[in-house]
Amino acid sequence: TSLYLFCNVICHFSFLGVLAQENLPEDQFAHGSSYIAASYIKYLEGAGARVVPIRINRTEEEYTKIFYSVNGLLLPGGNVDIQTSQFTRAAKIFYDLALKANDAGDYFPIWGTCQGFQQLSVLTSNKNLLTLTDTKAVALPLTLTPAAQSSRLFRSFPKDVLQSLADENITSNFHSWSLSLQNYSRNAKLKRFYKVLSTNTDGKKEFISTMEAYRYPFYAVQWHPEKSPFEWIDKPGMVHSIAAIRACFYTASFFVSEAMKNHHSFSNLVEEERALIYNFSPVFRGIHAVFVQNYYFD
Ligand SMILES: *[C@@H]1O[C@H](CO)[C@@H](O)[C@H](O)[C@H]1NC(C)=O
Ligand SMILES: *[C@@H]1O[C@H](CO)[C@@H](O)[C@H](O)[C@H]1NC(C)=O
Ligand SMILES: *[C@@H]1O[C@H](CO)[C@@H](O)[C@H](O)[C@H]1NC(C)=O
Numbered sequence: 565t566s567l568y569l570f571c572n573v574i575c576h577f578s579f580l581g582v583l584a585q586e587n588l589p590e591d592q593f594a595h596g597s598s599y600i601a602a603s604y605i606k607y608l609e610g611a612g613a614r615v616v617p618i619r620i621n622r623t624e625e626e627y628t629k630i631f632y633s634v635n636g637l638l639l640p641g642g643n644v645d646i647q648t649s650q651f652t653r654a655a656k657i658f659y660d661l662a663l664k665a666n667d668a669g670d671y672f673p674i675w676g677t678c679q680g681f682q683q684l685s686v687l688t689s690n691k692n693l694l695t696l697t698d699t700k701a702v703a704l705p706l707t708l709t710p711a712a713q714s715s716r717l718f719r720s721f722p723k724d725v726l727q728s729l730a731d732e733n734i735t736s737n738f739h740s741w742s743l744s745l746q747n748y749s750r751n752a753k754l755k756r757f758y759k760v761l762s763t764n765t766d767g768k769k770e771f772i773s774t775m776e777a778y779r780y781p782f783y784a785v786q787w788h789p790e791k792s793p794f795e796w797i798d799k800p801g802m803v804h805s806i807a808a809i810r811a812c813f814y815t816a817s818f819f820v821s822e823a824m825k826n827h828h829s830f831s832n833l834v835e836e837e838r839a840l841i842y843n844f845s846p847v848f849r850g851i852h853a854v855f856v857q858n859y860y861f862d
Pocket of ligand 1: 621622623624
């Protein structure tokens with residue numbers, strides 16, 4: 565169709581895969597086996613992408629087919645084992661495909677948030693180098709590194725947004741595990757692969773809060789841009805200020821712009837329609853639940 569022909573010339577839209585993960589045993593609303601928090605879907609939709617949920621426990625062939633149909637992958641936050649889960653298995657398949665594609669000049673971006681950040685660190689180093697920090701519900705200002713200004717990610721931000729990120733407590737941290745600057749520096753694989761764009765500390769340990777890969781369009785934030793506009797749990801660390809919401813938008817907008825740089829596409833409209841998140845309805849879990857709405861999958 566002419567739509568696909570058009571995209572082969574220049575893409576002004578993108579399809580982004582978001583990886584599902586195993587349901588939590590204590591989730592009373594769960595059905596099926598996996599979920600995606602709706603805030604990650606809204607986050608990308610708000611920056612102009614269409615979302616394709618990627619379900620766990622699929623064959624490598626299915627994942628490969630999805631890889632060549634979507635223009636980027638987001639690994640969300642959550643709470644699964646980042647070495648043994650089905651989430652990890654799928655993330656590794658996509659990560660390996662993305663390394664190969666990028667090496668061959670096929671620009672395929674990956675974004676990791678919180679657990680997604682941690683997952684990327686494990687995939688790159690082949691080790692879990694994380695350490696416990698006191699960062700369960702706190703909003704922090706980013707300590708930007710000298711590399712931040714010229715980074716692909718932050719150089720795309722308006723000056724005042726970057727200033728707010730550096731000066732105000734607007735990044736939501738909801739993690740027990742962190743990648744310390746110490747372990748990053750001591751691991752040759754991580755150090756060669758990622759450029760540190762910001763750090764934070766829990767008062768004792770300095771950890772990496774934002775990084776981007778040197779040679780790949782891979783990005784990772786330990787904080788939660790998507791929570792500011794889209795989650796409403798009543799806890800310290802939640803920030804709904806205009807500055808926080810603008811920072812959220814510019815992270816998503818940057819990632820969506822990265823996903824417009826490859827020509828992956830569905831082979832036809834029927835396949836495309838079947839793959840989209842619009843086929844599913846989110847479940848409302850309560851305004852003060854950790855995730856307001858989740859999508860559940862069999
Ligand atoms: C899917 O899950 C089942 C049950 O947990 C497991 O036996 C099977 O190997 C999984 N399949 C894939 C492709 O991972
Ligand atoms: C470094 O990684 C190890 C796991 O290999 C972990 O036990 C340790 O706590 C980490 N140390 C720091 C300071 O991050
Ligand atoms: C603001 O960030 C600082 C770290 O720069 C931290 O010590 C403080 O606890 C944070 N305040 C709030 C209200 O989260």
